Amino acid sequence: xxxxxxxxxxxxxxxxxxxxxxxxxxxxxxxxxxxxxxxxxxxxxxxxxxxxxxxxxxxxxxxxxxxxxxxxxxxxxxxxxxxxxxxxxxxxxxxxxxxxxxxxxxxxxxxxxxxxxxxxxxxxxxxxxxxxxxxxxxxxxxxxxxxxxxxxxxxxxxxxxxxxxxxxxxxxxxxxxxxxxxxxxxxxxxxxxxxxxxxxxxxxxxxxxxxxxxxxxxxxxxxxxxxxxxxxxxxxxxxxxxxxxxxxxxxxxxxxxxxxxxxxxxxxxxxxxxxxxxxxxxxxxxxxxxxxxxxxxxxxxxxxxxxxxxxxxxxxxxxxxxxxxxxxxxxxxxxxxxxxxxxxxxxxxxxxxxxxxxxxxxxxxxxxxxxxxxxxxxxxxxxxxxxxxxxxxxxxxxxxxxxxxxxxxxxxxxxxxxxxxxxxxxxxxxxxxxxxxxxxxxxxxxxxxxxxxxxxxxxxxxxxxxxxxxxxxxxxxxxxxxxxxxxxxxxxxxxxxxxxxxxxxxxxxxxxxxxxxxxxxxxxxxxxxxxxxxxxxxxxxxxxxxxxxxxxxxxxxxxxxxxxxxxxxxxxxxxxxxxxxxxxxxxxxxxxxxxxxxxxxxxxxxxxxxxxxxxxxxxxxxxxxxxxxxxxxxxxxxxxxxxxxxxxxxxxxxxxxxxxxxxxxxxxxxxxxxxxxxxxxxxxxxxxxxxxxxxxxxxxxxxxx
Numbered sequence: 234x235x236x237x238x239x240x241x242x243x244x245x246x247x248x249x250x251x252x253x254x255x256x257x258x259x260x261x262x263x264x265x266x267x268x269x270x271x272x273x274x275x276x277x278x279x280x281x282x283x284x285x286x287x288x289x290x291x292x293x294x295x296x297x298x299x300x301x302x303x304x305x306x307x308x309x310x311x312x313x314x315x316x317x318x319x320x321x322x323x324x325x326x327x328x329x330x331x332x333x334x335x336x337x338x339x340x341x342x343x344x345x346x347x348x349x350x351x352x353x354x355x356x357x358x359x360x361x362x363x364x365x366x367x368x369x370x371x372x373x374x375x376x377x378x379x380x381x382x383x384x385x386x387x388x389x390x391x392x393x394x395x396x397x398x399x400x401x402x403x404x405x406x407x408x409x410x411x412x413x414x415x416x417x418x419x420x421x422x423x424x425x426x427x428x429x430x431x432x433x434x435x436x437x438x439x440x441x442x443x444x445x446x447x448x449x450x451x452x453x454x455x456x457x458x459x460x461x462x463x464x465x466x467x468x469x470x471x472x473x474x475x476x477x478x479x480x481x482x483x484x485x486x487x488x489x490x491x492x493x494x495x496x497x498x499x500x501x502x503x504x505x506x507x508x509x510x511x512x513x514x515x516x517x518x519x520x521x522x523x524x525x526x527x528x529x530x531x532x533x534x535x536x537x538x539x540x541x542x543x544x545x546x547x548x549x550x551x552x553x554x555x556x557x558x559x560x561x562x563x564x565x566x567x568x569x570x571x572x573x574x575x576x577x578x579x580x581x582x583x584x585x586x587x588x589x590x591x592x593x594x595x596x597x598x599x600x601x602x603x604x605x606x607x608x609x610x611x612x613x614x615x616x617x618x619x620x621x622x623x624x625x626x627x628x629x630x631x632x633x634x635x636x637x638x639x640x641x642x643x644x645x646x647x648x649x650x651x652x653x654x655x656x657x658x659x660x661x662x663x664x665x666x667x668x669x670x671x672x673x674x675x676x677x678x679x680x681x682x683x684x685x686x687x688x689x690x691x692x693x694x695x696x697x698x699x700x701x702x703x704x705x706x707x708x709x710x711x712x713x714x715x716x717x718x719x720x721x722x723x724x725x726x727x728x729x730x731x732x733x734x735x736x737x738x739x740x741x742x743x744x745x746x747x748x749x750x751x752x753x754x755x756x757x758x759x760x761x762x763x764x765x766x767x768x769x770x771x772x773x774x775x776x777x778x779x780x781x782x783x784x785x786x787x788x789x790x791x792x793x794x795x796x797x798x799x800x801x802x803x804x805x806x807x808x809x810x811x812x813x814x815x816x817x818x819x820x821x822x823x824x825x826x827x828x829x830x831x832x833x834x835x836x837x838x839x840x841x842x843x844x845x846x847x848x849x850x851x852x853x854x855x856x857x858x859x860x861x862x863x864x865x866x867x868x869x870x871x872x873x874x875x876x877x878x879x880x881x882x883x884x885x886x887x888x889x890x891x892x893x894x895x896x897x898x899x900x901x902x903x904x905x906x907x908x909x910x911x912x913x914x915x916x917x918x919x920x921x922x923x924x925x926x927x928x929x930x931x932x933x934x935x936x937x938x
Contacts, residue, residue, distance in 0.1 A: 240668040257318035263861055264445040267453035268379030270348055270412035275467045275475060275560065276893045280647055281506070281763060282611040283734065286444040288855035289676065290350070290733045291335045292432040292684040293421075294340040295322035296671060300685070309632040309744060313667065313687040314355070321427055334428060335359075338422040344436050346446040349413040350731045351436040356695030359425020366417040366448050377423060382435060384411045394461055402468040405705040408694040410730050413449040432687055432696070436731045471560050471573065477509045480602035485514065486598040486802060490526070499584040503533070506577040506605035513569045514597035514677050516590075519639060520553035524745055525590030525780045532578040532614045533766070538585065538903045540576075541772065542619035543780055544596070548572065548651050549725040551873035552783070556890045557704035557711040561648070564711070566890050567599075568842040568911050572676040575762070576615040576648075579607040585937040589777045618772040621757035621779050627667060627675045634673065634742040638760030642768030646674075646733035646741065648761035651689070658785045660716040660856060660896060660933070661796030663748065667718060670744025677737045684733070689743060702891065708855045714821060715894040716856045716930075717796075720785060727761075747839040771801055785820035791856075791931060799936040801846070805855075805929040807842035808911075821894060823931050827858060830927040837865075842933055843912040852938040853899040855911065858928030859888040862880035864919075866927065867870055868897070869912040876900040886927060887919040894930060901937055924926035 263269065265286070273279055299307035312318035321338060345366070354377075361380050365375040370688050373380055375387055383404055385391045391399075401597035403411050405796035409684045410806040425431060440446065454461070467474040488498045514524035523545025529538035540936070545551035548564045556566045563571040576582070605612075622635065639651060649685040657665035668689030690699065694708035700715050707727045714720025733739065739770075741760050793800040806816065806828045812827040830839045845851065853870065857863075863886030868875040874882035878898045911932065918925035 250685050251753045252781050265346070265348065265414050265440065266447045267412060267414060268457035270414060270730070271457060271460050271464045273408065274464050275471075277561065277573055278611065280710065280729070280732060281577050281613055281615070282608060283574050283613060283645065283765065284641060284692055285611070286440050288438040288440040288734065290436055290438055290683065290731055292434055292436045292686070293324065294685060294687055295432050296687055298322060301323065306574075311744065311746070313347075313671070314430060316428045316430055322431070323423065324793055326376060327422065330427065334426040335424065338423045339431065340423050341419065341435060341437065343439060344418040345415045345419065345420060346440040346442075346444045346924060348418060348438045348440075348446070349435060351408060351410055351434070352384060352433040353408040353691060354378065354589060354696060355407060355432040355691065356430045357381060357433055358429040358431060358507075359423055361424070362422045363418040364418070364422070365413075365415045365493070368773075372449065372451070375622055377425070382407065382409060384413070385454065388454060389453040389501065390451045392460030393455045393458050393568045395465070398462065398465040401705055402465040406694045406703060407696050407706055408708065412730060414446045415450045416446045432656050433688065434691065434737050436684075438731075442654055450815075466793045468560060470558070471513030471706070472558060472563055472571070472699065475573065476786065477601045477603070478792065479601045481510050481600050481602060483599040485598060486584070486585050486596065486758045488701060490586060491593050495585060495587035497583055497585050498596065499582070501578070501600070501602055503578045503582065503612045504607040505582070505602050505881070506575050506576055507582060507600055508573075508603040509601035510572040511569060512544065512596055513567070514594055514596050516594040517592050519568065521782050522590055522592060522594045523554070524552055524782075525588065526594050526596065527587040527775055527780070527841040528588055529585040530576065531583040531585065532576070532796060533580045537774070539614045539616040539764070540618070541775055542617055544586075544774075545571070546615060546619055546650070546759065547617060550723060551652055551720050552712070554890070555711040555723070557709060559704060559709060559725065560706040560729060561818065564634055565672040571770050574606070577605045577612055578614065579612070581813065588828055589775070589780050613765050616764050617759050617761045617766075619759050619775065620772065621755065623751075623755045623781075624747065625754045625756055626932040627745050627751040627754045629747060629749065632670065632744050632746045634746050635756060635758070637741040637743060637758050638741050638762060638770065640762070640764065640768050640770040641738045642765060643736050644734075644762050644764035644768055646728060646735065646760065646762045647729040648725070648738055649741075650723065650759045651743070652757040653722045654755040654785070655719055655722055655751070656785050656789070657719050657747070657749070658789050658792040659749070659794055659797055660719065660791040662698040662717040664797060665717045665719045666748045667722070667751070667754065668698065668746070673742045673744070674733060674858055676733060676735045689724070689838040692743070693726050700895070702893070709915055712891070713893070716896050719936065720821065723747065729795070742835070753786065777889045787820060788825055789820070790823055791933065797933065797935065799938055800933045802931050802933045803843065805841060808843060808932060809840050817928065821892070827928045827930055830913070830929070832864070832927070835915055837915040837918060839913040839927065841929070841932060843909045843911050843934065845906055845909055845934060848906050850901060851904045852901050852935045852937060853911070853932070854935060855897050855932045856930040857884065857897060858892065858930060859895055860926070860928070861887070861889055862922055862924065862926040863887040864922065864925035864927060865916045866913040867916055869914060870899060871909050887922065
């Protein structure tokens with residue numbers, strides 16, 4: 234055994250049988266198979282113990298290879314997959330480009346035993362070959378984009394699976410979680426043109442030498458069909474298909490707190506584990522209270538809670554109530570927040586709630602304890618310690634690494650949330666994007682980070698600075714106000730199949746790298762992890778100023794820069810010409826004013842008269858509000874159905890539970906100087922909407938030069 238692997242294995246001893254009702258029995262040293270890896274995709278109990286067999290998680294990506302020295306001249310270099318980067322974003326050049334520019338490049342070459350556990354790409358051209366264990370034929374040889382997005386679909390055996398069930402479970406946004414174990418070697422080779430787009434990330438578990446691993450075969454998809462079907466069902470709806478295993482009665486929680494008060498909400502004796510936690514907060518100003526009511530969870534008499542977080546932020550969807558479902562967390566429309574992270578303790582657990590706000594709050598809910606055999610060598614406490622920086626200046630000329638977690642000791646990193654207030658006045662993702670920065674995760678004695686990413690949204694499994702609201706088992710964006718990525722934004726990612734074990738230390742950073750200089754940005758974040766007793770981190774206690782009420786900038790107006798360059802903006806009320814509509818106020822809206830149209834019958838028409846100053850090529854954009862009362866309308870331009878870039882002439886402005894601003898763009902067209910007519914023809918409302926509303930914030934005319 235080498236010294237490096239000894240560090241990983243020094244704490245590992247045979248695991249006692251888990252208590253009944255607390256999950257499947259683990260047997261240390263069991264062989265790793267395709268089936269066992271699928272089981273791990275929903276095994277919340279397994280995360281509570283330092284892994285055996287031991288492994289490290291490493292990532293290969295198209296990050297800019299000039300970034301070599303932390304803090305050095307090129308540490309924030311950003312040529313990471315668009316093409317024509319100064320240094321090819323690969324491990325090696327295997328064959329120089331031919332006369333057509335096609336070369337061959339090494340993405341990864343990993344000595345086994347190991348397992349490929351995550352793939353991601355924004356876009357990648359060319360082809361890839363995946364070789365396992367030095368076999369004479371690759372297990373995959375085909376389009377790179379297909380492999381990174383849907384790696385199982387090319388195998389005929391995938392026909393035995395419920396193909397539709399793979400979407401949004403194994404295939405999550407721009408990532409794929411379809412584990413591929415290998416006993417001796419994994420080698421992934423890309424053939425393509427370096428001048429073309431080639432973003433990529435792949436994560437690999439590298440097991441300790443001697444670990445028994447059965448190498449993936451396409452036949453595994455048939456062999457483990459029932460396992461895969463069961464796992465995908467649980468991922469698709471964990472509330473229904475991953476219920477608590479505990480048979481004991483839930484413990485009720487009910488606390489009322491005046492401003493400045495703190496109170497113990499629950500105490501439990503161990504050994505045991507908290508399998509499920511449900512909380513709901515009530516207050517006059519609910520969004521503010523969710524940030525200013527702090528959750529403390531103390532395990533085994535620790536003086537500072539291993540969990541210290543604003544209540545709403547802890548559940549991954551703050552600020553406010555933003556309903557979503559993921560594997561470990563659910564937020565319901567009524568404000569009930571559910572955690573499925575298993576939280577073991579040897580002697581005691583205490584939940585304490587603290588009101589740092591200026592209004593009374595009430596918190597109710599329940600806790601589900603379950604029997605758990607605490608393993609003195611491997612069991613870990615759950616930790617989630619929130620941190621925030623207010624009044625940051627995001628600046629592409631002054632990029633900085635923001636710490637999410639800096640900890641010394643032994644543990645496993647299992648998840649991340651970023652919760653921002655982005656005040657940029659540019660109304661487009663190209664311009665108001667906050668997340669150009671890469672994650673950099675140093676584990677133990679890393680000189681090169683174990684994870685070096687290609688962009689914040691890439692880490693969160695999406696791409697191209699998308700403002701889309703989405704919620705998947707391991708990743709999501711439950712809030713993004715808009716337009717573009719302006720306003721309050723929340724992203725999450727859970728490392729369940731790809732956790733990051735650390736034996737000595739972990740340093741998790743994410744670059745703050747925006748498209749343009751943006752003062753006044755607020756960035757809160759949590760690095761969720763399990764840790765052995767004795768882990769020390771850089772957390773500082775949450776103070777009232779940390780949880781101060783945040784508001785969007787006063788009286789903002791859109792700026793004609795970057796993606797909105799060459800544009801003239803018109804407030805919608807300026808274009809009504811004689812029609813008086815009620816105005817709703819709010820800092821979300823440009824100028825804090827939103828005219829609201831309330832049609833009463835299908836076919837009702839709202840007309841805006843849009844001036845075009847000079848003849849030329851233009852794109853016409855409008856920013857509309859999406860909310861629970863929004864309706865559907867056909868958009869017309871100068872009396873004809875408009876051709877929107879989304880490929881339709883209809884907009885549906887109904888969104889349950891949220892209020893958003895979104896850009897809609899008409900296809901580029903030649904326009905004459907003068908007044909043109911933009912019309913909205915009411916086409917109906919969602920069931921249950923009795924008084925449909927249309928809020929058009931502003932229209933912008935963009936000259937194409």
